[in-house]
Amino acid sequence: MGHNLNFNERTGKYSFFSVQEKAWHGLGQIVTDYPTSKEAIIHAGLDYEVIKTPLFTRAQGMGIAEDGTVMDGSEIEVPNNFANIRSDNNTVLGVVGKDYQIVQNNEAFSFFDAIVGNADGILYETAGALGQGERIFITAKLPGYIRVGNGEDVTEKYIFLTTSHDGSGSITAAFTPIRIVCQNTLNASLRSMSNVVRIKHTTGAKQRLADAHKVMGIANTLSMELEGIFNRWAKVDITDKDVKKLIQLALCPNKETYELLRKGETDQLSSVFTNTVEDAFAYAMTSDTQQMDTTKGKLFGAYNAVTGFYQNVRKFRDDEAKLQSIVMGGTAQGRAQKAFDLCTDFAKEGTAIFPFN
Known part of the structure; x- marks a missing residue:
């Protein structure tokens, strides 16, 4: 990366x-x-430090300002806009408004x-x-x-x-x-x-x-x-079949995919989604950290299957993209939250939460 x-x-x-x-x-x-x-x-x-400084542009051609002065390429201050500049090298980091602190x-x-x-x-x-x-x-x-x-x-x-x-x-x-x-x-x-x-x-x-x-x-x-x-999830048993169902639901990207899963029309699923699910399921079944007493055949392991897939298996464009996805509210964090919610429901209701066989 x-x-x-x-x-x-x-x-x-x-x-x-x-x-x-x-x-x-x-x-x-x-x-x-x-x-x-x-x-x-x-x-x-x-x-x-970062310094907030006035932002200027240059006048284009000849013109007369409101005060009567001739504008011939001179600098014009851009109202209500400022440049944030690094104090050590004068690099412009961005343009901000007057209320930015x-x-x-x-x-x-x-x-x-x-x-x-x-x-x-x-x-x-x-x-x-x-x-x-x-x-x-x-x-x-x-x-x-x-x-x-x-x-x-x-x-x-x-x-x-x-x-x-x-x-x-x-x-x-x-x-x-x-x-x-x-x-x-x-x-x-x-x-x-x-x-x-x-x-x-x-x-x-x-x-x-x-x-x-x-x-x-x-x-x-x-x-x-x-x-x-x-600790409660580490004591809740879950079959491999239900682990895969949970992964499918947690990674489900849209209503269309959900409906295909519900109807059992798995042959109509996109290859991207199918391969992603298989990769996450393989991690759930084979990773050393999934063979512990707290994870193997346990609901805590099912949750870790989703979070661990994004942390340790899924490829990202670069480290910043991974950071954005996993920690800063991106796709991986959303999928992990979905897995958490599914596990919460499973602990209460068991397989009743799954809408398909």
Whole structure:
């Protein structure tokens, strides 16, 4: 897969760091100990500010302005539009409106520090910048674990944050559990709450960003709920046939495909969908992490079949596309949520949830 990591010409390094693990595509910095937020900013090459400056264009040909001055290719300020510029190299990162409020890189890290009340409670694991530095991302590990079964199947708790300086998208913070044995991102939202907080880059964004207890509340509530749910699923038996049905429903892309499944007209299904289902089912049946007591023939394994397929099998255009799909509300996250909802219903109702034989 390709990468879109920013190369910082000032330092001669890629803007990315990782703790102990191999850096992204062998690029960036590997550090042995978890850094403080101030150290992480430097390791990741994020020690620059973004400046909001007036935007100008040039007059075309000769003309007379309202005040009577002659316009002969001179600069004209574009009203209510501004350029966001990196302070260290004057690169234009994007064009924004008058209400856009910059959230500096160090403020994003301060948000993490505030989550648990002090800088010692959170472990910065990766951070970096994409493109010209217009998008940054941070992953940080929270204290504690989600333990399934006898405690050997462990899921770590992370918060992921991404923000942009180009005017596209919101500041996004998400609670993201990751199953250690296979690095599955077990994205799931309860029907009563989301695992994501989105904050617009408008007036008041800094104040809302500082309201970090909301994200910590999500992390605490979801981690406790998910530990109970996953442990129940690890005791619910499911046949291989029903695993495949669950995968088909979770990956179903549209109503037409759903109707074909319901009618049993599998020969009419697209080859793309059929092959995707077969690949996910093969992962469910053969992956080492699917042979554990918590997953083999168990509903927890059926859920992991979908999340693990996207994390470990599915090919993406590049790492940024994978990040978008799995963590930032893309297709993979939507399919994982569908699988979570199906498993929730299966645990209550069994095969009654499946509309086809």
